Amino acid sequence: MLKRRFICTDTTIGILSAIYDAWKMDRTDTEAGIPLWGTVQHEMFCEYYEVEENERKAGAVRKLIRERLGKQAYSDISYAILSKDEDKGTAILQTMVAARELADSHRIMEHLSHPAVRRVFEMSRNVGREAHYWEEFLRFREMKPKILYAEITPQNQVLPAIADHFADRFPLEDFVIYDKNHASYMIHPRQKKWMFMTDHEQKWEAAKELSEEEEAWCTLWKGFRKSISIKDRENKKLQTQNMPLRYRGDMPEYGKS
Template sequence: MKKIYVCNDTITGIFSAIYDAWKEGREEKECGIAIKGMLEQELFCEYMLVEENLHKEQAVERLIRKHLGGQAYADIWHASLASDKDKADAIYGTMLAARRLRDSKKVMEHLSHPQVERVFELSRKVGSEAHNYKGFLRFRELSGGILYGGIAPKNRILTCIAPHFANRLPQENWLIHDKTHHMYAVHEAGKEWVLVENERIQEERLGQISENEQMYASLWTAFCRTISIESRENPRSQMQHLPLRYRPEMTEMAGEV
């Protein structure tokens, strides 16, 4: 009977499920890894809820880094952040594929393998979205002096972009809100950033922007409109470089979406 490991949609949950399947010596046809909330039940399957913990996560991470290499781990880590119900199966299938190769560290070159190809595609999508948000994210100063940035990504990219802004704004208090997955990256001036989940924030406080923010937002919006040349506007090119889904939280696009 096929065994399905059910886990949370987190790196700890996915790696814990992989740990259990790997320890039991399960091949691809003998098992599956399902994400809670994305589970599609099948007949003649045994479902097991995974007990996740940091020990399992770290053991799988060490295994991947040692036998598949750092680049493969980076691809797998990015793939685990994707909004895709089959990502855990693809990651496990990639690890099994690596085990059959003479040089397991070249597994990501074997794109003819469907699971390896899937991990590669998911990693590229997550990396691309994270790269875009590094440029499209706009902070606004709240009345308390905290910089707030709201985003609505398809994938769980907070852990990809937070280090970038921690390096750029090390002496600022800032908060990045992932509205899609209800997560926050919180940074206190001079300290390390932290990831916060399953917490509620007072929405009304997010609308209380400082006087300086109002002034500079108006100046920035006016500047962007002033430098625009109407006769040279190209909506199709704009859509290629700045898709509509990135625009609602951008200061210069306020009122245009």
């Protein structure tokens, strides 16, 4: 029998739609895979399908996962979809296939000796960790009309994973977070629902001018960071271990000014 491959774009809707198609064709197929456009490796004895992606299919799969696999698996899978790894679609699909074999499919994420489940677990953990790092190390600057603006450079697409955290934290602020690596924005207008935007849709014109007070607060912060450190205990290595260099790019405390 030919192996089935469902090709989709590297987006949440794309991957969920591919799962929809694969599931519809044969939900017991342990050989089916979901490669992403641009990374497809042509194999022999494979049938390729181009996935038609839409919100209806994605919604149906979301509902299926939530109902059949439960909350824990749903949150793990939502994180895994944001992963930088190319095998994410396949791993999620195979996790769902494996769950059908269990008496209690809600416990699928505990089945860590299954290779696909383990991959989903690893990817979810990796995305979760990176998202947590950005919650820690992201820095806002206040721009001219009192807008807070931050830039991040994550490896995984963490923006959806951190959006709720910041929206809950700053309900009364106008703020924007820009993911440089994936060219997408999270825009949060004061007291309104936040939204995503990609560079393709619309170039968001950030007010590039800092507010008058910004410099002063930044200086206060730098001073605080310096005076809070204990000279006798200095340990740069530990500092780097806890705060890896790649997160420091946009921190004002490491900035030039």
